[in-house]
Amino acid sequence: MSKSHEDYLEAIVVLGGTTESAIRSVDVATKMGVSKASVNKAVNALKEKGLVDQPYYGDITLTDAGYEYGRSVLDRHHLLFTFLTKVLGIPEETADEEACMMEHAISDESFKKWTAYIKSLNLE
Numbered sequence: 001m002s003k004s005h006e007d008y009l010e011a012i013v014v015l016g017g018t019t020e021s022a023i024r025s026v027d028v029a030t031k032m033g034v035s036k037a038s039v040n041k042a043v044n045a046l047k048e049k050g051l052v053d054q055p056y057y058g059d060i061t062l063t064d065a066g067y068e069y070g071r072s073v074l075d076r077h078h079l080l081f082t083f084l085t086k087v088l089g090i091p092e093e094t095a096d097e098e099a100c101m102m103e104h105a106i107s108d109e110s111f112k113k114w115t116a117y118i119k120s121l122n123l124e
Contacts, residue, residue, distance in 0.1 A: 001049075001069070003104045007032065008042045009051060009070030010077065010103075012062055019067050022059030076103040076111055079118055087121070 011031045017023040025039045032039070043060055046052040051066030062070060080102050084095035106114070 005042060005046060005049075006069075006073045006104055007100075008039070008046060009062070009066060010073040012052070012060060013067065013070035013074050017060060017062050017067075017070075019062055019064055022061045024059055028060065073103055076106060079111070079115055080106075083114070083118060 008028065011028055012023060015023045015027055015031060025036050025043065028043075029036045029039045043052055043054055046066065047054060051063055051069060053061045053063060077099050080099035081092075081095050084090040084099060085092055090098070
């Protein structure tokens with residue numbers, strides 16, 4: 001999965017998109033700072049992967065797999081942001097940008113260990 005597609009799934013989750021709650025393409029475009037055409041292109045790719053549903057020019061709804069994947073990316077972002085700001089003292093704006101880059105690269109195993117470490121510090 002590309003970083004870009006993960007970012008779209010994460011944005012849809014942040015905007016409140018679930019398997020039962022649809023969101024509009026224009027809201028995704030605004031959140032991500034991209035054109036509506038870019039959103040439509042990404043949504044079509046995510047539809048092909050079975051991660052979103054969207055009737056012709058309708059609202060976007062995540063599938064179960066899409067919600068799980070998007071939630072996973074968002075959880076990684078939150079954990080990394082927490083570590084960067086609360087443990088390392090990195091300013092929030094910088095930490096947010098860097099957490100976004102790191103969330104796509106960290107392995108599942110490393111993420112599990114990092115989560116356990118953060119929980120042991122009672123930072124969440």
